[in-house]
Amino acid sequence: MDIREISNVIRNSVTAIDVANALGLEVDRHGRCSCPFHHGQDKNMKLYDGNRGYYCFVCHKSGDCISLVTGVVPECSYTDAMWWVNDQFGLGLRPAKEKPSIFQRDRASQIRKRKDQNAVRDTG
Numbered sequence: 438m439d440i441r442e443i444s445n446v447i448r449n450s451v452t453a454i455d456v457a458n459a460l461g462l463e464v465d466r467h468g469r470c471s472c473p474f475h476h477g478q479d480k481n482m483k484l485y486d487g488n489r490g491y492y493c494f495v496c497h498k499s500g501d502c503i504s505l506v507t508g509v510v511p512e513c514s515y516t517d518a519m520w521w522v523n524d525q526f527g528l529g530l531r532p533a534k535e536k537p538s539i540f541q542r543d544r545a546s547q548i549r550k551r552k553d554q555n556a557v558r559d560t561g
């Protein structure tokens with residue numbers, strides 16, 4: 438699955454209301470919460486059922502259940518948000534070809550280096 442397919446699966450599995458609850462936003466029985474994007478105090482944001490996302494009547498911010506995360510978690514990209522929802526709801530989605538992150542690449546080379554050192558020690 439590529440990133441776009443994964444985001445589709447997430448949008449069809451989890452509602453904006455589910456995500457708002459997971460983020461600790463207080464959702465009333467009409468599906469409204471205070472908007473994290475303009476830091477509103479009133480319940481101006483409407484969260485919809487199904488895959489219809491959310492809409493704020495004050496700052497007009499709208500989006501899907503994934504982008505809602507980016508309004509609450511600082512420095513969170515859409516992709517980060519996607520994996521956060523995936524983990525949070527145990528959806529178990531993974532990219533088809535996982536490109537190792539810089540961190541993972543470093544880690545792999547560290548492990549390789551350590552193996553080489555051990556090999557030297559063993560023979561020496």
Ligand SMILES: [Zn+2]
Pocket residue numbers: 472473474475476477481482493494495496497498
């Ligand atoms: Zn707003």
